[in-house]
Every structure is written in structure tokens, then in C-alpha cells.
Amino acid sequence: MASLKDMRVRIASTKATQKITKAMQMVAASKLRRAQTAAEAARPYADKMTAVISNIASAAVGSPGAPVLLAGTGRDQVHLLLVCTGERGLSGAFNSSIVRLARERALALIAQGKEVKFFCVGRKGYEQLRRQFDKQIVEHMDLRSVRQLGFVNAEEIAKKVLARFDNGEFDVCTLFFARFKSVIAQIPTAQQVIPLVVEEGGAANTTTYEYEPEEDEILTRLLPRNLAVQIFRALLENNASFYGAQMSAMDNATRNAGEMIRKQTLVYNRTRQAQITKELIEIISGAEAV
Secondary structure, three states: OOOHHHHHHHHHHHHHHHHHHHHHHHHHHHHHHHHHHHHHHHHHHHHHHHHHHHHHHHHHOOOOOOOHHHHOOOOOOEEEEEEEOOOOOOOOOHHHHHHHHHHHHHHHHHHOOOEEEEEEEOHHHHHHHHHHHHHHEEEEEOOOOOOOOOHHHHHHHHHHHHHHHHOOOOOEEEEEEEEEEEOOEEEEEEEEEEOOOOOHHHHHOOOOOOOOOOHHHHHHHHHHHHHHHHHHHHHHHHHHHHHHHHHHHHHHHHHHHHHHHHHHHHHHHHHHHHHHHHHHHHHHHHHHHO
């Protein structure tokens, strides 16, 4: 059995850990407000961008001059999985849930005889995926040095993806991220971004528009920007999801530490009481012997 000194050290260590987890919870809570506001502000623009492009694309799908980002390469053999995760851990299942969704998609594609490549944004996803798919990871971007996410970060990622697409390195690109729902709920999401999936609502719209310039030329300009917009939205959703998951995880850790301190203190008091009782018995026995 551990000595009283060891027990005191253990209790003090657990209390120190509890202070750290409590501080991390408060920091995550303060950062969550700003991250959540940014993610929610980006949703209407990204959704409207998709709706407008779908409306224009519904008239251009199937035409000989349709942009390749809309029409695709005509093949479905090589898939690029753009996996966006966090740079840090201590956030519960936030990172692993995104990686799990991407891994399941990759294994399903491989089982169908497809070729899979990974573009990892974020250190945690890269570290998990390289254990199983090291040779399939074609690029990794680290955003640890970025203090505040901006559209320029999404544009940089989009340019790298488009460069690989123009070089014929893949046929389909799917974006993986966690959509923020609440502090306790972050939804792993897969969204195909190349070729663009045209929403049915756009094709069902009976209103006729005349575009200047032509639809194909407009789409040629809008589709690359839409890719950057969707990636930027994913980064902001991830950022809010990370702080929500970290806040929840640190709250659980703080409460678990409190329960551990209670149990350790109880054991310490019982051990101390038993030791005192033993010493009293020895004193009384010695006095009676005299």
C-alpha cells in the first residue's frame, strides 16, 4: 500500500491537473464564441454560392463547352480525399471521427478497385492517416502558424488542389470536415467538390435567365472560387467544432479529476485514521506492559 506521503503527492498532482483542464475549458469557451460566429456567418454565403452555381450549371450540364470542374474528366478511377482536421488534440473524438469517415470512404473505394490519394490539412489527421496510408498521402498542409483563419488560407489549398486536377492526377475530389452543430455535437461530413454536384433544385427551376457572358464562361470563373469558398467554410466549421469538442472534453476531464480527488482523499483519510489507530494501540499496549 502507498504511504501517506505518496498519497498526498498523488492528490496534489491530480489537483494541479484539474486546474489545467479547467483553464483549458475556459480558454476553449472564450474562443468558441468567435469561431462559432465565423462559421455561422460563412454558411449563408457558401450555401447561396452553391445555389447560384447549381442554377447556372443546370443549363450547362452536358454541353460540349461545360467546364471540366463541372463535367468531370469522364472517369471515376482516381479519388482525392481532402481531409481537414485540427492541429492539436485534447478534443475528444473530434479528429478521429473525421479520419474514421475518410478511412471508411477510402477502404470502400479501394475495395471497388479505385485509386485513392490523400491531401491532409491539419497535423492530427495526417498523423493518423499516415499509419495506414502513408504512400497514398500526396500533400500535407500545416496551419499551426496561422493565428486567425482567413480566406487566403482556403485559396492556397484550393490552388494546390486545382493544380493537381489540371495535371490529371485525380478525377474526383471529396472534402472531409466536421460541421458544427453544438458544443456536444460535431457532425463528420463528406462533400464532393470536384466535379461539382448540381443540386436538383437548380435543374427543377423553370425560370429562364439570359446570361452575359455565356453560362460556360461564367462557370469557368466561378467554379474555382466556389472550391475556395467551400474549403474556407470547412475550415471555419472545423475551427468551431474543435473548440466545442475541446470545451466538452476538458469539462469532462475536470469533473473526472474532481471525482478522482474525492476518492483519493477518502482513501488517504482512511489510511491515516488506520495508522493513527494502530499507533494508539501500540502506545496503550506498551503502557499496560509497563
